[in-house]
Amino acid sequence: MSNSRITRLLHLENDDAYHAMSMPIYQVSTFDQHNSNAFEYSRVQNPTRRYLEAQLAILDEAHAAFAVSSGLSALNIVLSMLKAGDELIVGCDFYAGLSFILEEMCQDRGIVIRQIDLQEPHNLTQAISAKTKMVLCETVSNPLQKIAPIADLAKITQACNICLVVDNSLMSSYGFMPLKFGADIALQSSTKYLVGHADVTSGVIATNTRFKEKIAKIIRQTGYALDPFQAWLLSRSLKTVHLRMAEVTKNAAAVYALLKASKCFKSIYYVGDLTQKHAHWLSENCESLGGLLAVECFNQAQFEQFYQKLKSYFPKTVSFGAVHSSLSHPASMSHKDVQKLQQIQLQVSPWLLRLSIGCEVLADTLTIFQEFIDEYNQTPKAAKAEKTENTEEKQGCKKSINQY
Numbered sequence: 001m002s003n004s005r006i007t008r009l010l011h012l013e014n015d016d017a018y019h020a021m022s023m024p025i026y027q028v029s030t031f032d033q034h035n036s037n038a039f040e041y042s043r044v045q046n047p048t049r050r051y052l053e054a055q056l057a058i059l060d061e062a063h064a065a066f067a068v069s070s071g072l073s074a075l076n077i078v079l080s081m082l083k084a085g086d087e088l089i090v091g092c093d094f095y096a097g098l099s100f101i102l103e104e105m106c107q108d109r110g111i112v113i114r115q116i117d118l119q120e121p122h123n124l125t126q127a128i129s130a131k132t133k134m135v136l137c138e139t140v141s142n143p144l145q146k147i148a149p150i151a152d153l154a155k156i157t158q159a160c161n162i163c164l165v166v167d168n169s170l171m172s173s174y175g176f177m178p179l180k181f182g183a184d185i186a187l188q189s190s191t192k193y194l195v196g197h198a199d200v201t202s203g204v205i206a207t208n209t210r211f212k213e214k215i216a217k218i219i220r221q222t223g224y225a226l227d228p229f230q231a232w233l234l235s236r237s238l239k240t241v242h243l244r245m246a247e248v249t250k251n252a253a254a255v256y257a258l259l260k261a262s263k264c265f266k267s268i269y270y271v272g273d274l275t276q277k278h279a280h281w282l283s284e285n286c287e288s289l290g291g292l293l294a295v296e297c298f299n300q301a302q303f304e305q306f307y308q309k310l311k312s313y314f315p316k317t318v319s320f321g322a323v324h325s326s327l328s329h330p331a332s333m334s335h336k337d338v339q340k341l342q343q344i345q346l347q348v349s350p351w352l353l354r355l356s357i358g359c360e361v362l363a364d365t366l367t368i369f370q371e372f373i374d375e376y377n378q379t380p381k382a383a384k385a386e387k388t389e390n391t392e393e394k395q396g397c398k399k400s401i402n403q404y
């Protein structure tokens with residue numbers, strides 16, 4: 001039997017002249033080609049990046065993987081394969097940072113965008129037309145953790161010869177392998193779990209298909225490739241990705257169990273919540289679930305109490321997936337400029353906090369939540385306010401959170 005992905009990744013040899021045990025950083029832009037044509041120019045290819053890309057291909061079990069400057073550039077590269085008149089189908093709650101590319105760059109180029117709920121495969125069957133060229137979905141959406149049934153969607157796109165692109169950032173290629181379930185292109189923001197230390201912005205595109213040559217050409221000719229130093233940092237991070245993912249998955253599951261059992265919250269969105277659609281399928285087919293949770297409070301008073309409690313332990317950051325825990329407030333951060341395409345994202349509650357659970361000692365993390373639960377349960381009923389929604393209060397909150 002061949003070794004598992006991680007063992008192959010750890011044993012991957014490099015061709016360094018001195019047999020260095022870590023692939024050196026080839027901090028160089030251009031190569032003397034009198035004696036070798038292996039490399040010419042680092043925008044085209046570089047030894048450190050080539051090594052990283054071999055590691056990334058192992059993780060995604062792909063024929064080819066490309067390391068680029070960010071998750072958004074990975075998306076932009078793939079979307080730039082579309083031409084005027086082509087139709088692109090996207091999910092309802094796609095990554096908020098993609099709005100500009102979709103609404104200005106793609107639409108200005110004459111690409112028609114249709115937005116449907118991709119949790120239901122029959123919606124896709126109905127939406128496809130002769131002009132549909134690409135479907136873009138997220139394995140798990142952010143922050144509401146909706147799961148796309150990739151295998152079912154792939155059956156439909158394959159039958160119609162349409163390219164299925166999966167943004168796998170919330171799972172990472174260690175956690176889940178979209179290509180194995182029929183996706184044509186798996187991409188991710190490796191800024192998140194693969195890097196895992198909040199110190200490199202980068203993206204990955206993996207594929208087994210004919211798109212390989214086209215993607216390689218776009219990267220070469222438009223200058224999206226990851227630079228040697230960042231490539232080295234990402235390469236280094238990959239050697240411990242399985243340890244970090246196992247830890248955050250365990251920690252997030254424990255936080256979810258505690259919060260759920262407390263019955264103190266309106267909703268908790270978590271990919272491991274087996275009552276949600278496609279969660280069984282994903283749990284059975286993934287290596288790890290990752291560390292994201294989104295917790296929705298009942299009202300402003302509870303939200304403030306919760307936020308004040310978490311503040312000292314959880315830095316407030318965009319992004320997620322680092323070894324340290326962090327929180328974000330989607331309504332005032334990632335989702336503050338909701339554009340017309342993102343109708344479902346309008347429903348992100350102002351009392352929703354997204355938590356990225358890290359690798360701190362679990363007992364310490366749980367203590368923060370247990371303290372909140374105890375304090376909340378002791379709060380007099382009147383001070384808790386009604387456990388009902390109040391729209392005016394919700395809108396007010398959108399503004400007030402910026403003052404925190």
Ligand SMILES: *Cc1c(COP(=O)(O)O)cnc(C)c1O
Nearest residue numbers: 070071072095167169189191202
């Ligand atoms: C973060 C993220 C991106 C963008 O990645 P960057 O590395 O920040 O450019 C794209 N898609 C999803 C789902 C993300 O979470």
